[in-house]
Amino acid sequence: MALPRRKFLRLAAGAVAMPALARADTYPSRPVHLIIGYLPGGSADMTARLFGQWLSDRLGQQVVVESRAGASTNIAAEAAVRAAPDGYTLLLVSPANATNAALYDKLNFDFLRDIDPVAGLIRFPDVVDVNLALPVRTIPELIAYAKANPGALNFGSSGVGSTLHVAGELFKMMAGVNIVHVPYRGGAPAMIDLIGGRVQLMFDNVPTSVEFIRSNKIRPLAVTSAARIELFPDLPTVADDVPGYEASAWYGIGAPKGTPAEIVERLNREVNAILADPATKARLAELGASLLPGSPADFGKLVADETEKWGKVIRFAGIKAE
Numbered sequence: 001m002a003l004p005r006r007k008f009l010r011l012a013a014g015a016v017a018m019p020a021l022a023r024a025d026t027y028p029s030r031p032v033h034l035i036i037g038y039l040p041g042g043s044a045d046m047t048a049r050l051f052g053q054w055l056s057d058r059l060g061q062q063v064v065v066e067s068r069a070g071a072s073t074n075i076a077a078e079a080a081v082r083a084a085p086d087g088y089t090l091l092l093v094s095p096a097n098a099t100n101a102a103l104y105d106k107l108n109f110d111f112l113r114d115i116d117p118v119a120g121l122i123r124f125p126d127v128v129d130v131n132l133a134l135p136v137r138t139i140p141e142l143i144a145y146a147k148a149n150p151g152a153l154n155f156g157s158s159g160v161g162s163t164l165h166v167a168g169e170l171f172k173m174m175a176g177v178n179i180v181h182v183p184y185r186g187g188a189p190a191m192i193d194l195i196g197g198r199v200q201l202m203f204d205n206v207p208t209s210v211e212f213i214r215s216n217k218i219r220p221l222a223v224t225s226a227a228r229i230e231l232f233p234d235l236p237t238v239a240d241d242v243p244g245y246e247a248s249a250w251y252g253i254g255a256p257k258g259t260p261a262e263i264v265e266r267l268n269r270e271v272n273a274i275l276a277d278p279a280t281k282a283r284l285a286e287l288g289a290s291l292l293p294g295s296p297a298d299f300g301k302l303v304a305d306e307t308e309k310w311g312k313v314i315r316f317a318g319i320k321a322e
Contacts, residue, residue, distance in 0.1 A: 027087055027263050031062040034253070035080050036092040037073025042187065043124055043205045046287075047251045048092045051121055051271070054280065058270045072096050072161060072321060074107060081109045085256040087263035091115060093254040095163045095310070098303055102311035103161040103321040112307065115254040117300035118264050119271035120292030122284055123250040125225035126167050126203045128238060129218045134200045139222050139241040142201075146177035153179045156190035156199035160322050164190070166310050167203040167224060167247035169317040174242050183322075194218060205249050206231065206288035224248060231288035250292065250306070252299045268296050 034052050038044040045067070052063040068076040073096040083089035097111050128139070134153075136142045146153050157164035160183045172179055182199050184190040187208055194202045195217050203224065210231065212218045222238045223229055224247040238245045253271065255264060274280055275293045284291065292299070 027266065028059055028061040030088065031064050032059065032088050032090060033064050033066050034090045034092060035066050035068055035076045037069060037076030037094070037096065038067065039069045039186075040067060043207050043249055044092060044094055044251065046207065047121060050283075051253075051274065054274045055267075055270060058273065072100055072103065072159075074100060074104070077111060077115070078108055080254065080256055081114045083256050085116075085258035085260075087255065087259055087267070089256060090118065090267075091254045093117075093252045093299075093303060095249055095306060096161075097254075098306040099161055099163070099166060099310045099314060100321075101307055102314040103319060112304060114257050116257055116259050116264060117296045117303060118253040118255050118259075119268045119296065120250070120252040120294055120299040120302060121271065121275075122289040123225075123248045123292055124205050124207060124287070124289050125223045125229060125248045126164065127206050127209050127213070127223050127232070127235070128171075128221040129194060129202045129204055129209055129213070130221060131194055131197045131200045132217075132219055133197055134219075137219065137221065139236070139238055142221060143175050143177055143241070146175075146179055150178040151180055153201055154182045154199040155179050155201040155203065156182050156184055156194055157203070158187040158190060159183050159185065161314070161319055163247070163249050164203050164205075165319070166313050166317075168201075169319065170247055170313050171203070171238065171242065171245065173313060173316055174245050191218075203247065210288065225290070229288050229290070230285050250302065252292065252302070264296055 034048055036044055036048045048065045052065045056063045068079055077097055080089060080091035101111060130136060136145050155168045157168060164187060165181060168181060187204060190202060193199050213220050220235055222236050223232060224238050226239060226246045228237060272293050275291045
């Protein structure tokens with residue numbers, strides 16, 4: 001007996017929907033790729049590999065960390081934007097994704113529009129490091145020295161428009177000092193020159209500074225977070241003397257626009273479970289990190305707020321990508 005047309009269409013629609021539903025229910029059924037816009041080494045790579053392993057354990061599928069460095073993370077971001085929105089390609093989102101909107105006049109994508117927020121991971125404060133020969137031990141002394149010697153101090157960073165650069169420019173803007181920026185091709189060579197005295201100052205991520213601080217090769221003045229951190233409880237914050245100052249490296253996960261909500265929710269749930277684990281908390285505290293639990297919307301708001309904040313600093317300082 002022939003089926004009525006309306007009933008046939010309902011059954012056909014159901015047959016089409018069932019495989020899609022099954023795919024969401026069984027996600028992930030193959031390895032997931034986590035793209036990062038950085039070379040191996042450094043806080044971004046470390047974060048991706050730690051969380052990649054923890055997510056692998058929880059998802060039952062390997063999370064493959066894939067480095068696509070270049071163009072201040074824009075190569076990685078565009079690769080994620082162009083990927084299929086099926087949950088098998090994710091992006092490690094970083095402050096560079098927030099600053100690039102102001103640094104670059106023309107991009108092939110709109111980050112806030114084309115990447116769906118999935119979950120926040122962690123936030124690393126910077127630490128204000130100085131060369132041991134510089135006669136300052138506090139932020140007020142640094143400000144006083146810079147004002148008495150305008151243009152005499154140099155601060156190194158990992159490159160034009162990098163998070164270490166804009167952290168220094170925010171300090172200059174808020175403290176009203178003239179300090180010269182010296183860009184390097186990465187944080188490691190900048191640190192070498194800080195130790196050697198070729199630059200006198202650096203705003204560096206805590207994880208990459210900690211061993212140099214402990215071995216007394218550089219002098220820390222303050223952390224750039226809003227509150228003191230457990231790793232260096234005796235260090236004040238920059239905000240203690242420059243009210244409202246805050247700068248940090250934060251990381252989270254994004255996915256191509258249109259990734260199914262069920263997959264985004266699953267990944268967000270797994271990340272929040274990782275962040276709630278006591279062993280994870282202890283491991284991340286050792287690195288000086290604070291946690292960023294919350295919903296996809298919470299992480300999306302962080303990215304949007306940071307995009308607005310650093311855009312103002314970049315425009316004020318007149319920074320353009322090289």
